[in-house]
Amino acid sequence: MKLSFILVAGIALLFNSFEQAAASSPDGKAIYNRECSVCHSVNPPPKSAPPLLSLSAQYHRVFKTKAAGVNAIASFLKLPNKKNAVDQNAISKFGLMPVLSLTDAERRTVSEWVWDQYNSSMRMGRGTGSGKGQGRLNP
Helix, strand or coil, X not given: CHHHHHHHHXXXXXXXXXXXXHHHCCCHHHHHHXXXXXXXXXCCCCXXXXXXXXXXXXXXXXXXXXXXXXXXXXXXXXXXXXXXXXXXXXXXXXXXXXXXXXXXXXXXXXXXXXXXXXXXXCCCCCCCCCCCCCCCCCC
């Protein structure tokens, strides 16, 4: 009887600790809302930094796997610099972002969330030609 009680109590404590761990680790969107949304909008137009849909599309263009893309985003978040930037034009236009005080786990979580925001139907161009020069006045 004592063994059964101890076993049930141990299982209850184990499940409770799993629930607390899940509740204490914020998801990527929560981290974005807390740390990134001040400068980055999700959709265009930009605030004071590139929109996340554009950034996600850039990372998908440069990195073919989620693992590589997420690692690159997390690396840039850890130490933003021109060398690791996927969009040099964004650096020229907006400047480098500040270093954020995120844990490694938070950087990884928000990086995965940013990667997952990619929308394959979003076109990189700004006009009718989807970036292929079709909207030029002087072809």
